[in-house]
Amino acid sequence: MNQHQIRAAIYTRISEDDGTALGVQRQEEDARNEAANRGWEVARVYVDNDVSATRTRMRPQFHRMITDVRAGLVDAVLIWDTDRLTRTPREAEDLIDLADTHGLQIISLGGYRDLSTPNGRRDFRNDVTNARYETEKMARRLRRRLQQKAEAGEPQGRPGYGFTRVPVLDDAGRPTRLRRDEADPEQAAVIREVANRLLAGHSLRSVVSDLNLRGIPAPEAEKWNSTMLRQVMKRPSLAGLRVYKGKVIGRTTGDAILDESMHDRLIALLTDPSRRTNRAGNDYKYLLSGLARCGREGCGGAVRAGVGRLVSRPDGTAHRQPPSYVCTECFKVRRKVADVDSVVNDQIITLLRTPEVIGMFEHGDADAAARAQADIAALDAKLELIADQWAEDVITAAQFTRLNTRLRDKRVAAEQERRAALPNAALTVLSTGDVAASWDDAPIEVRRAIVSELVEVTILPTGPRGRRPFDKASVSVVPRTIVAL
Ligand SMILES: [Zn+2]
Incomplete structure (x- = not known):
């Protein structure tokens, strides 16, 4: 040294x-x-x-x-x-x-x-x-x-929103070392309510602001937000499903807050970007704007609602007429919004109470959904196989990337087919319970989507101008052929 x-x-x-x-x-x-x-x-x-x-x-x-x-x-x-x-x-x-x-x-x-x-x-x-x-x-x-815990359906990690972790009791009612996630009554009620509202067509944002307005405590945060709510609602554990390494491998030992088919529809709704924006458009304030047609011979123009005209009274004051639908082509067919809507509402509620309609929307196309599901499973197996082959140097990274891209594209297509075959979420919710009340409560986008899916509305002309009582027969509501009645 x-x-x-x-x-x-x-x-x-x-x-x-x-x-x-x-x-x-x-x-x-x-x-x-x-x-x-x-x-x-x-x-x-x-x-x-x-x-x-x-x-x-x-x-x-x-x-x-x-x-x-x-x-x-x-x-x-x-x-x-x-x-x-x-x-x-x-x-x-x-x-x-x-x-x-x-x-x-x-x-x-x-x-x-x-x-x-x-x-x-x-x-x-x-x-x-x-x-x-x-x-x-x-x-x-x-x-x-x-893995053992997962296979036994036991919970791992912290219990998520909606659940409380409790010991599993033995036959004598003594707590064992096993744990299960029990539904927390208050939080589970929030989850069920949110699920129903989302499936009825309410936007995540509107549900979030309502939860915050009502002061419903958010999980580990001061307030709810859309990302958080989406995550909470997508968890497989809500349907009593146990996930291990990203895959559902069985049922949990805990409670299910939602049934599986409802949760399936929720996943489809929350993961499909095209469903987040409404096809019928969000800017409409009136049920039939752009959906109803003019029934005047040779016209067939689109009908839109407008605010009522200002009319002056003899005493000099003015009042606004109630809003009405007007043909945007000939301007000759005009009818009060409230009158036309009430006819259409009655017809839709009748349709939604018809077993054939309910059945059609509750079940979707079960065969097509099952076929798509089988395709997805087969593609998943292939994806796993090529990952193994790559890991074991059976195929090169370039080959892996090419195969992986191709299989993933196919999987996306199969997933879209599966979603298309799922029951129409909004209709399913509307066709259960008090149909009339659900219809009245449904957001305008949902009601518009259902009208356009179920019926064709035509507003017929009514002879010479002048004051006359509203004639229900002047609004034609014809079920679309898809509704085979
Ligand atoms: Zn017209």
Whole structure:
């Protein structure tokens, strides 16, 4: 040893995953004592807390220390045990190289490792190999345990909004070590209400602002927002489904808040961007604007609603006439909005109470949906296969990318087919319970979408102008052929 004072670095690390209770404080204390015994100066202490030694990128202080070694600021490293320093053989070899080129001494308090000798290097490598082995064994055990839990339908992670985690009781009513997610009555009611409203065509934004207005507490945040609500409503656990590695693998031991078909429709609604904006348009204030046609012979123009005209009274005051629908082609057919709407409303409510209509929209096209679902499953299997083949070098990265793109495109198409075959969400909700009340409550976009799907409305001319009572027969409401009645 030369006259040069040895400048030692102390490296300490603690991570949650290895279950070591030994704090960084204690590691540092022991290392300082060792430095004092050897007459070394402690130049610097590097501390990485709560990060695993296998994820190298997450250890900023470790890398800082290596940089300092390379810069010649550190001659020795003191560690409590080799597994504090590294658990990957690749990194171990880098450290051995570093010891070789910079004369770095690495002292592990768990046993002296002199990296300048073959014996020391062998022991150091063995330390790392053993640590690696322990990590892998632990990871395997953990994965196995997680998989087992998932297969048993047990919850993992924190219970989501709508649920409370409770112990599963045995036959005698005593709590066991198993847990299940029980529906929280208040939160589950919020989820059911939101599901119904979204399926009835309310926008996420309108539901969010209503929840906030009513002061309904948001999960782990001050207020609800659209992203949060979408995430909450998409969770498979709402339908009692257990997901493992991104796939539904069975049922949970917990409660289901929504039934599966309802949740399916909700997923379709929340993941399909084309459904977020309404086909009938959002700017309409009136039920039949642009939907009803003029019935005047040879016209057939589109009918739009306009605010009523201002009419002056003999006493000089003015009043506005009620809004009316007017033909935008001939301007000769005009009828009060309230009168026409009431005829159409009655007809729609009658249709929605008709079993054939309800059946048609409740079931969608089950065969087509099942076919599309089978296609999706087959494509998923192929996607997994090519990923395996790529991982095992059976196919090249370029081949993988090409196949992957092709399969994903097909999957998107199959998913669209499946959604198209699903029941019409808005109609399903409207055709259950009190139809008339649901119809009145439905947002205008939903009512317009249903009108355009179910009926053709024509406003017929009514003889010479003049005051006469409204004639219901002057509004023709004909069910579309799709409604085979
Ligand atoms: Zn016309």
